[in-house]
């Protein structure tokens with residue numbers, strides 16, 4: 001079969017498919033048919049907009065360098081938008097060259113798989129109408145895809161969160177292993193990990209970290225989560241880089257040295273740290289001490305609760321973190337410039353909050369307050385300020401503990417705990433600390 005015939009057949013399949021689904025969808029929903037061409041390194045999109053949409057926009061302007069349109073595509077490109085030419089028939093198509101995006105590190109080729117920043121290819125209508133998408137390979141067949149978006153009416157809902165929020169997809173030579181954490185599922189996507197034994201070990205590593213985080217309140221905060229495990233070659237540590245991205249639905253991306261023994265992955269704090277980030281919503285970057293603080297607070301505590309560390313080991317690591325933060329603390333926490341100050345100053349705030357909650361007349365723990373927060377507000381598609389977040393935790397706990405810590409310790413204090421590692425706080429001498437580490 002020639003290339004031209006394949007393309008013709010694909011177009012026919014797409015048109016038929018689009019017509020069928022268009023009939024099933026409400027008029028207000030736009031359906032994208034996305035074709036992933038892993039061998040060629042291209043993504044093409046076909047869709048028909050509703051009448052009120054006249055242009056497409058993208059989360060990062062650099063994407064205009066990678067997109068190709070033509071006379072037939074019914075799109076004309078300006079610097080940062082794609083405009084519909086024939087508005088009476090607002091159907092369009094465009095193709096994105098991932099090899100160009102790769103040069104800007106917007107896409108990575110990992111063996112025969114692709115890891116792609118969605119800002120490199122996903123142009124969306126400049127309206128509020130929902131956009132759903134189906135993904136196919138070059139022959140019109142369903143494709144193996146790791147994606148962050150939630151599935152609605154059989155298609156991925158592409159625009160539930162603000163367009164500038166980032167996310168990635170992975171496709172090609174990948175294995176996706178749904179991993180249960182209680183009632184939740186971590187969809188672990190492994191890119192180009194050739195050894196089956198290594199894939200099993202890595203899935204087990206992510207799963208055990210997820211179960212450790214579930215010890216915070218007996219379940220993982222979100223029901224389904226995209227987890228990417230991307231090998232990046234020989235490095236000095238097992239997990240040199242990891243991050244959470246939140247476009248569509250929060251997801252965790254791990255970049256690993258696959259040659260390191262699995263024991264080094266289990267001994268590393270990165271997985272429990274990153275997976276703990278899904279306990280909180282997206283918080284404004286200037287107050288990242290609040291998001292990084294929560295992940296830093298729990299990263300060792302949940303390892304103790306899961307039996308991966310003893311209480312004394314976890315306490316030693318936690319207080320060593322506080323000490324590293326204190327050494328970098330040269331101004332109030334909310335103005336922190338140093339990473340260690342922000343991370344461990346934030347962790348100290350949550351430690352103080354947990355202790356004060358447990359001492360208060362309500363007798364709650366931070367675990368219980370976060371449990372209620374998740375039930376009421378997660379997943380959250382909005383950006384939270386520190387004030388909104390702390391005010392909400394106050395309302396849930398029916399205290400003033402969080403806003404007081406924000407006003408006094410985070411704004412007025414250089415480092416929130418002066419002597420956290422003094423013997424009085426040690427779990428061997430302090431029942432509250434022992435309770436925190438023991439998961440009570």
Ligand SMILES: [Zn+2]
Nearest residue numbers: 273277292295
């Ligand atoms: Zn973090």
